[in-house]
Amino acid sequence: MRLEGKTALITGSSSGIGAAVASAYADEGVAHIAINYPDDGEQARAETIVKTLQEAGAKAIAIKADVADASQVAAMVGQAQAFAGHLDILVNNAGIAHGEVVEDIPIDTWDRVIGVHLRGTFLTTQAALPQMYERGFGRIINTVSQLAYKGAPALAAYTAAKGGILSFTRSLALEIGARNVRANCVAPGATHTPILDGVPEESLAAVKAGIPIGHFAEVSDIAPAYVFLASRDGDHFQGQCISPNGGDCFL
Numbered sequence: 001m002r003l004e005g006k007t008a009l010i011t012g013s014s015s016g017i018g019a020a021v022a023s024a025y026a027d028e029g030v031a032h033i034a035i036n037y038p039d040d041g042e043q044a045r046a047e048t049i050v051k052t053l054q055e056a057g058a059k060a061i062a063i064k065a066d067v068a069d070a071s072q073v074a075a076m077v078g079q080a081q082a083f084a085g086h087l088d089i090l091v092n093n094a095g096i097a098h099g100e101v102v103e104d105i106p107i108d109t110w111d112r113v114i115g116v117h118l119r120g121t122f123l124t125t126q127a128a129l130p131q132m133y134e135r136g137f138g139r140i141i142n143t144v145s146q147l148a149y150k151g152a153p154a155l156a157a158y159t160a161a162k163g164g165i166l167s168f169t170r171s172l173a174l175e176i177g178a179r180n181v182r183a184n185c186v187a188p189g190a191t192h193t194p195i196l197d198g199v200p201e202e203s204l205a206a207v208k209a210g211i212p213i214g215h216f217a218e219v220s221d222i223a224p225a226y227v228f229l230a231s232r233d234g235d236h237f238q239g240q241c242i243s244p245n246g247g248d249c250f251l
Contacts, residue, residue: 002231004029007084009077011036011067011124012094014046016193017143020219021091021226022049026058028227032084033060036067036076036094059083067094067120068112077127086135089230090128092121092165093143099154099200110157117161121168129181138181139230142169144241146187146249147207154203162187166241173239184237186225189245191217212247 008030012018014037022033033053037046046062053060061083065076081087096116098109121142132138147155148162165185172183190196190207208216225242228234243251 001029002227002233003089004031006030006088006230007032007086008089008091008230009034009036009080009084009087009124009128010091010093011065011120012038013091014038014042014049014062016195017188017191017219017222018091018093019045019049020223021093022053022060023056024223024227025089025230026053026056026060028231030058030089033058034076034080034083035060035062036065037062038066038094039064066116067092067124068115070123073120073123074127077124081131086131087128088137089139089141090124090132091141091143091226091230092124094120095143095158095161095195097155097158097195099203101154102156105157113157114161114164117158118164118168121165125172125183129176132181133176133179136180138176138179139234140169140172140181140183141226141229142166142183142185144169144185144187146189146243146245146251148187149251150249152203152207154200169241170239177238182229182234182238184229184234184239185241186222186229187241187243187245187249187251188222188225189217189243189248191219191222193219207248210248211245215246217244217246 050060065072
């Protein structure tokens with residue numbers, strides 16, 4: 001029960017890693033969890049996650065918001081704070097992927113990928129920080145990727161966005177450390193989640209070929225890193241990136 005009584009908002013948590021993190025947080029005693037989903041197509045999944053969390057003993061709510069939209073983010077964070085009373089933990093996990101070589105990427109697609117990942121992380125963090133400062137406590141955990149370090153063919157928009165989040169987190173960490181607010185990253189290796197649905201098979205095969213243990217992760221392999229950084233065990237981590245990636249990239 002390393003997170004007993006804590007509150008959390010997890011973006012992009014209606015499926016994949018975000019949903020696994022929510023479940024792991026409930027198992028560790030988080031009292032209130034806000035589940036974010038992007039659109040009506042994910043509502044049923046989000047409501048299923050909420051029901052599962054409630055059965056595990058946590059209070060949970062589903063909040064629809066496009067994290068690239070400033071007004072929706074402000075409303076989401078406000079709703080989460082009203083529901084939970086305050087926010088102890090913010091996990092910026094919302095993300096999308098698009099597989100296409102640089103010369104063929106439509107500009108609006110590039111903007112959308114950067115918007116969801118990088119702009120979304122900035123907007124949600126900016127909205128959550130004031131009350132973390134006021135209370136003198138907060139844990140911000142941003143999802144990046146080992147591909148932010150090594151790149152990947154046909155995934156330039158995705159890797160650029162993740163690299164941006166990594167740099168943003170480091171700068172943020174330098175600003176907030178004295179306020180007892182921590183900001184760190186988790187950089188999962190290739191993991192079986194819905195985000196891979198839009199990635200060409202040849203790109204996935206190239207990624208898998210570079211993993212020493214020979215297979216993609218399951219979400220249950222990734223969630224413990226988020227528990228660690230949110231708990232007292234991670235108190236001395238600031239501006240760091242831990243990467244459960246099967247040996248795909250040595251940080």
